[in-house]
Amino acid sequence: MNDFYLIYKNLTRKKLRLTLTVFSIFIAFTIFGAVSALKGSLDSGIEMSADNRLVTVNKINFTVSIPYAYVNKIRAMEGVKDVTHANWFGGYYQEPAVQIVSMAVDPTTYFDVYNELVVPDEQMQRWQSNQTGMLVGARLAKVYGWKVGDRVPISSNIFSQKTGGQTWDFTVDGIFDAEDAKVDTGYMVFHYKYFRETNSYGGDNVGWLVLTTTSSDLNEQVAKSIDEAFANSSAETETSTEKAFNKAFLEQIGNIGLIIFGVVFMAFFTILVVVGNTMVLAIRERTNEIAVLKTLGFTSARIFKMVLIESLLLAFIGGLLGLGAAKLIVAAMSDQLARFLPNIAVGTDVIIQALLYMALLGLITGIAPAINALRLNIVTAFSRG
Amino acid sequence: MFSFISQTWAVIVMNVRSLPRRLWMSLAMVLANAVVVAILLAFLAMDKGFEVTLKGAGSDDVALFLRGGSAAELNSGLGRDQVNLIATAPGIASNANGPIISAELYVIVDGIKRSTKTEANLPLRGLELTGIEMRNGFQLQEGRMFTPGTNELVVGQGVLREFEGFEVGNTLRIGKSEWRIVGSFSTGGNVFESELWADLNVIQSVYNRGSSVQTVRAKLSESGQLDAINAYVENEPQLNVDVQTEKAYFAGQSKNLSYMAWFGKIISAVMALGALSGALNTMYTSVADRAKEIATLRTLGFSTGSAFLGTLVEAMVLAMAGGLVGAVCAYLLFDGLNASTLGGSFTQVVFSFQMSGDLIAQGMKMALVIGFVSGVFPAWRAARMPVLLAFR
Known part of the structure; x- marks a missing residue:
């Protein structure tokens, strides 16, 4: 026993x-x-935010837009590696309740700044040369079963087309994914130029800027020089690390x-x-x-x-x-x-x-x-x- | 019949009085029940508080016009031409100055939350005095109303409570402009208290909005009656608006946190299973502990029914005690607890948890179900216990 x-x-x-x-x-x-x-x-x-990524938003609030000219001014600043920008589109698919996280972005720089996202080269090239195309995150594509080549109408609860109506037609040019499963891919991006030329509001404004610094040691310095450069202008900015920005957003909930x-x-x-x-x-x-x-x-x-x-x-x-x-x-x-x-x-x-x-x-x-x-x-x- | 009742009563009293012998097991059952009920109530109270805060804001006397398809005030946008067209709609009450309508602009500014010291979205609403008159229960708490045409604003009680630096008399810098806070107001606890209010024209010029607004509110000549307005909107091709009563709009928004109630119900139901198995352990132990007593009573001629009921009542009493402890704890901890979260228009909604009688009743019901299920099987065993075996 x-x-x-x-x-x-x-x-x-x-x-x-x-x-x-x-x-x-x-x-x-x-x-x-x-x-x-x-x-x-x-x-x-x-957890997934990059150490050297900064977010610049309007000081009033991140829902207030900033002039497009800031993009190139910031790109020229010391310590800045890549700069990209995005506009919130307020998208939905077929019904207003089915919201699609969708943003109008700069197709040449967006994936430089978010370099953890991977897109097959051929898909990327097709998207960059097709103004009415969109790249869809793997998670979003899975939810709605969207495949490369599909034509998908996305409506906006904020913007209207110049020609009337609130629905834009997009072609799925590619699907982006990330190696780390924790990186979120539940959204879609499309050309800023297409957005600007077709929406009835007009105005050369971007929602927010995202940039990378050449080294995370420079974060504070770069953030400070950006905000100082636009102090006392009609659109003052507030720059923070991506981590701090995401954390503050979660704390809003x-x-x-x-x-x-x-x-x-x-x-x-x-x-x-x-x-x-x-x-x-x-x-x-x-x-x-x-x-x-x-x-x-x-x-x-x-x-x-x-x-x-x-x-x-x-x-x-x-x-x-x-x-x-x-x-x-x-x-x-x-x-x-x-x-x-x-x-x-x-x-x-x-x-x-x-x-x-x-x-x-x-x-x-x-x-x-x-x-x-x-x-x-x-x-x-x-x-x- | 009488003897059955008195027998049962005797068994119940005996069971309850022997509880100290099984003190720890019994306390464990009470505690487990208390936790399950407290959790359920916490979630329900959160959902309820949010719902009441939003629902309380909507009036049946007011029609709310948003741009077609925009769903929330923040997303909407209406030009002057649309506002003028709305003003000529039928079914809108009027006074000496014409139809009673309020064109409003809704922009977002940052406030610092007291709890986390981080920035959060606050709505700054530009409106005219007619708009303020449309808010039921509006009351100036401190100071005075803003003077139209100046950079003055008044602040809701909810903002004052949850955010830093909005005390009356303070100066606020928003973008390039400075604002003086000249008063604070309440609207009876509803969502409007989570807002800052200022003059419409001033906000339009500060935010370069020209003469455009976001929403139009109109006082209805007949409460809840939208038929005439709907017909008008449909037949006016230049008008692209969705119209609903303000009450309906906020009722829709109030569903935003209802997933919380679901989450709470699921979590507490799963947890109830855990508590139930703990309670069953307690009750089976109780039956084993009292085996000799039960057998003695049965020998003396007590009915099996009294043994059954005695055990069942013991379980129900313990579960009820747990439920009560849970409800009292939840009430002390959560009732009136201030919270704020993002609402449908992407701004903070300040609300307090609300524990009401019907929620507590739901909690007690849950406790009783656990008590009943955890009592009935051991009670069955107690009733069927062979007398001889127990004495061995």
Whole structure:
């Protein structure tokens, strides 16, 4: 009779309780995995921003446009590597509720600045020479099943065509993707020139500028010289790193995010406390048997180990099953969520965290009874019960 | 019948009084229930608060005109010609100055959030005094109204609460222009309190908008009656607008956070399963713990029904206690909690979590379901326990 057989027998002595306990742990870790993946997806914009990329917007607010002339002025500045610009199009597909993130950009520089995005050369060339073409991100293309060569009408909830109507026809010239799955590709880009020449508002304005510096050490200096160059002009600017800009944008969605994740993680820990309590009691019930084992000559250290292994096993069985379920759920949901969220997955960091919590759960619930077992005096144990 | 009731009562009292013996298991069940209910309520209260804030802003007496297809105030844009055409529409109330309409401009400026110290979008609305009169429940809280034609603005209570530097008397720099904050207002807690208001003409010139506006509000001569206006809009080829009552517009916007309620319901339902299995553990332990008592009672002639009900009631009492603790905690923690998020027009909506009686009832219902399910199976076991076996 080896130790593992004893541990197995102890675990399975009350099958119903075992099932219920494992199920509770399973649920806790399913929620932990799925919600962490969701949070990771929301934060990926911050994580994926490049160190040397800056965003310049109008100081009043980033929804206020800035003159096109700024593009070339900034390009000439010291420390600036590439500059590109974008205009928010407010696009939707067929129905206003089906929003498409769409931007009018400079086709020659956009993909220099966002160099993590990859487009096959031949597609890129076709797009650059076709003014009514668009490049679609892989995630967006997947959601609507768009393929190279498709003609897709995109409407704007902000702009109108000079010729009337609010719908522009685009040809899908190519699909861009990124090597890192965390980089968001849920949007489309098209020619700024086409946008400017066809929309009825007119005006040579861009929404915002994105630029890269020759070295991230120069970020602060470059940002300062840009903002100083346009100080006291009719369109003052505010330049920040891409990371800071994305973070500020996420914070606009606000403390509700903080509240949600706070609440869910609190709940996760409470469930662990509740389950832990059951596990502790389950072992405490066996005081008598432990005394018997000791009488039979089992050393205290051996019993200590057995109790600890039992609770660790319980934590890992439930936890790993839960984490697996979270992975399955997230994988199943990611297609449905692709419309709203950047790629969502249970990442390595989440898995490591979860494993850590499983170990903690097992140790904390096991250690008190194990120490009790270690110290247990045979005589008092028997006289007690 | 009487004896059944008194038997059951005796068992219930006995079960409840023996709870301290199973203190930790019972507390665990209460705690798990409390958490599930608190989580459900937190999400529901968030959704409710947001919905009330937006819905409260809409009036049935006001028609809102947006450019066709624009869906939100921010995206809309209307030239002077469109405004003039709208003014001649039928079904609009008028006074000595003609039809009561309010052309409004809606631009976004930055404010610094108190909570995160980061910039967030705030709406700066240019409007005329007729527009202010259309807001039900409008009340000047402090200072005075802006003087038309000057760089003065008034600030909503919500902005004052959640953002820095908007105190009455302060000067605000927006782009190249300086603005004096001369007053603060409330509109009864609705979304208009998340806005800054200034004179329409001044905003038009500061933002180089010429005479164009974003939206037109019109006082209806008959509340909720849009038929005449709809017919007019359809037959006027030069007019490209969508029209709806202000109430309908904000009702649509109020759905923006409803995904929160869904998320909360799903999370708490999944979590309820976890709590349920914990509760089942507790109740089975309770039955095992009381095996001798149950057997004794049965020997004395107590019915199986009383053993069943006694256990079931114990579970329900524990679950209810958990539900109450959860509801009270959620109420203390979340009711009135200030939050702000991006609304449909890409600007901050300041709102507070709202815990109401019907939400708490939903939470308690959930607790009772958990209590019932976690009680019924162990109760069945208690009722069917062979008397002899228990004594062994």
